[in-house]
Amino acid sequence: MDREELVKILEGYAKEKGERLSLIIVGALALPFYGVEGRYTRDVDAEVLEGDLYNLKDFLNELGVEADLTENFSGWSVVSMPSDYRGRAVSVYESPYLSLKVLEPYDFILAKLRRGTQEDIEDALKVARSLKDFSPERLRERIERAVRESPRDTYLLSFRKICEHFFSLLSEKKGRQVRRRPPRP
Numbered sequence: 001m002d003r004e005e006l007v008k009i010l011e012g013y014a015k016e017k018g019e020r021l022s023l024i025i026v027g028a029l030a031l032p033f034y035g036v037e038g039r040y041t042r043d044v045d046a047e048v049l050e051g052d053l054y055n056l057k058d059f060l061n062e063l064g065v066e067a068d069l070t071e072n073f074s075g076w077s078v079v080s081m082p083s084d085y086r087g088r089a090v091s092v093y094e095s096p097y098l099s100l101k102v103l104e105p106y107d108f109i110l111a112k113l114r115r116g117t118q119e120d121i122e123d124a125l126k127v128a129r130s131l132k133d134f135s136p137e138r139l140r141e142r143i144e145r146a147v148r149e150s151p152r153d154t155y156l157l158s159f160r161k162i163c164e165h166f167f168s169l170l171s172e173k174k175g176r177q178v179r180r181r182p183p184r185p
Contacts, residue, residue, distance in 0.1 A: 001029065001040075001041065001042055001065070002032065003032050003033065003092075006025075006029055006044070006100075007093050007098070007100065009060070009063065009065070010023070010098055010100065011095060011097055011098045013056065013059050014051070014097035014098050015097050017051075017052075017055070019051060019052075019097075020050055020051065020096070020097055020098070020099070021048075021050060021051035021056070021097065021098050021099070022048070022049040022050035022051065022098075022099035022100075022101075023046040023047065023048055023049065023051075023099070023100055023101065024046060024047040024049065024073065024086065024089045024101045024102065024103060025044070025045070025046050025092075025100065025101070025102050025103075026045050026046060026047060026073050026102075026103055026108070026111055027041065027043065027044070027045025027046070027068070028041040028043075028045070028123060029041055029043075029044060029045070030102040030103065030108060031123060031126065031127070033090075033092045033102045034102070034105055034108065034126075034127045034130050034131075035130045036123075036126045036127060036130050039123065039126075042064075042065060042066065043065065043066035043067065043068065044060055044065060044066070044067045044068070044069070045067075045068045045069075046067070046068075046069055046070075047069075047070055047071065047072070047073040047086075048069050048070070048071055049071075049086070049099070050099070053069040053070070053071065056069060057069050073085075073111070076114070076115075077114040077115065078150060078151065078153045078155040078156070078159075079114040079146055079147065079150050079155070079156065079159050080146055080149045080150040080151075081107065081110065081111065081114075081146060082107070082110075082142060082145045082146050082149060083149060085103065085104070085107045088103075088104035088107060089101040089102065089103055089104060089107075090102055090103075090104055105127055105128075105130075105131055106138060106139055106142050107142070108124075108127055109124040109127055109128055109139060110139070110142050110143060110146055112124040112127075113143070113159070113162055113163055113166055114146075114159065116158075116159070116162040121162070121165070121166055121169065124166060125166070125169060125170060128170055129170075136167060136170065140163075140167075143163050147159070147160070
């Protein structure tokens with residue numbers, strides 16, 4: 001599913017219901033909004049800010065679209081999202097019936113690392129590399145804030161290892177990219 005198809009489906013639903021729908025896309029469907037192409041997904045992972053998430057889920061399922069919807073995305077992991085993540089979400093589409101946002105890029109990377117699968121780490125790497133002014137320090141600060149705001153749990157130890165693995169992969173790839181540059185004459 002691409003951006004245009006997503007907007008068409010969601011706006012059509014909202015118009016049909018005669019109610020406004022507002023979402024923050026938190027999964028792989030957000031990747032194109034960060035300039036990352038090439039990863040196809042057919043599922044919608046989103047936080048519903050406005051609208052009936054149960055009716056929306058039923059509607060999407062009837063179309064053959066898997067949907068994981070919530071009113072509290074932070075609750076999808078032991079690792080909490082920083083408390084102001086909603087306020088940083090970036091608007092990518094706005095109409096009378098539909099408001100569509102994506103997580104701010106550093107929050108998206110953090111969200112992917114909270115889950116920590118290989119595919120999630122690859123998505124996080126793609127977004128980090130797509131940012132012209134990516135700051136590992138800024139991401140580390142966001143991670144530390146998330147850990148501080150999370151309940152004490154032994155999973156936080158695993159989460160820190162996932163994050164360090166991510167940073168090592170990020171450094172490794174940058175090193176390889178530098179080596180591939182042609183020598184100056």
